[in-house]
Structures are given as C-alpha cells and as structure tokens.
Amino acid sequence: MFSKIxxxxxxxxxxxxxxxxxxxxxxxxxxxxxxEDYLMLKKDEIEIHFFLYKDVNPLENYGQVYIRTHHIDQIYQTFLDQNIAIHPNGSLQIKPWGQKEFSLLDPDKNLLTFGQTFPF
Known part of the structure; x- marks a missing residue:
C-alpha cells in the first residue's frame, strides 16, 4: 500500500x-x-527532495508541487509579511475546481502551489 509521496x-x-x-x-x-548533490527538506508532514541539475534552464523548468494545507489564509499572509514573492499569476484566489490557492516560484522556477478545499 502507498503511504507517502x-x-x-x-x-x-x-x-x-x-x-x-x-x-x-x-x-x-x-x-x-x-x-553534495542531494537535499531533503521537511515541513510538518511533507517532504520535498532536490537533486543537483546545474544545467536546468529555469525558463524551461516544469517542476511543480501541489501542497495541501488547512490554513491557506494564514500561510499566504505570513509569506506576504516576509516579502516572499508570490507568482505573478498566482495570488490567493478561489479556483473553479473548489480550491483556494496561491503559488510561488523557487530560485529554479519550480512551481509551488498551496491549496485548501473551499469552503472550509
């Protein structure tokens, strides 16, 4: 059985x-x-691993992760308060598929989308 990704x-x-x-x-x-070439990071119940790929072109990187949360408004405001750049097209909004979401781009242009089922 699967237990985690x-x-x-x-x-x-x-x-x-x-x-x-x-x-x-x-x-x-x-x-x-x-x-040297690998990084494993954790926050709460999620892990994201990174592998060194010096030749990745950030303009052609399609790495994406969808992170579900129970506190979307609080997380969004915390990131704003810390001056963390929100994706230009990824401000906090309710999507047609019933998720309240926002997105960030990391230094290599991996897309991190945070979402919470709406209504809460």
Missing part, C-alpha cells in the same frame, strides 16, 4: 535552494547525512 525537484545551487526553503519558507533539513 516525496517529490524530487531539480536545483542548480544547493545553497540557494536551502536558503529559500529553510530560511524563507521555514522548512528544515531532513536526513542524517549531507549529500
């Missing part, structure tokens, strides 16, 4: 990816070892 996204620079996710978004480093 941990997406793996490309990163060009481990230090920049670490700073964005840990310092800005509040993730923590996960794992007992530090691998």
């Amino acid at each position: 941990c997406p793996k996204l490309p990163m060009r620079n481990k230090a920049k990816t670490f700073d964005y996710y840990v310092i800005k978004l509040g993730f923590e480093n996960f794992g007992n070892e530090d691998f």
